[in-house]
Amino acid sequence: xxRCEEIVANVKMEECYAGMxxxxxxxxxxxxxxxxxxxxxxxxxxxxKPLIFDNENTDKTHHEALYIEFNDDVQRDSGxxxxxxxxxxxxxxxxxxxx
Numbered sequence: 460x461x462r463c464e465e466i467v468a469n470v471k472m473e474e475c476y477a478g479m480x481x482x483x484x485x486x487x488x489x490x491x492x493x494x495x496x497x498x499x500x501x502x503x504x505x506x507x508k509p510l511i512f513d514n515e516n517t518d519k520t521h522h523e524a525l526y527i528e529f530n531d532d533v534q535r536d537s538g539x540x541x542x543x544x545x546x547x548x549x550x551x552x553x554x555x556x557x558x
Contacts, residue, residue, distance in 0.1 A: 477537035485523040497547040509523040
């Protein structure tokens with residue numbers, strides 16, 4: 460299922476850093492909850508605890524995003540985390556596979 464209209468995923472990988480942004484419609488609280496639940500589920504499954512940043516806006520009139528980041532040695536295992544998260548959210552592809 461291609462959910463790129465609902466959730467846009469971008470991945471960025473550099474030396475000692477890996478990050479993913481998940482952008483979604485701020486008016487869709489169900490998408491926020493689905494993403495947060497998926498992150499928690501994959502964290503439990505992999506025992507990885509990424510840093511999570513949120514740009515939530517109270518007016519809910521635009522797109523919002525959750526940013527998932529890994530630093531240092533942990534970033535080496537982040538690829539599996541991101542793949543499992545995309546699968547859990549039923550996202551077939553990233554807008555930018557690696558930016």
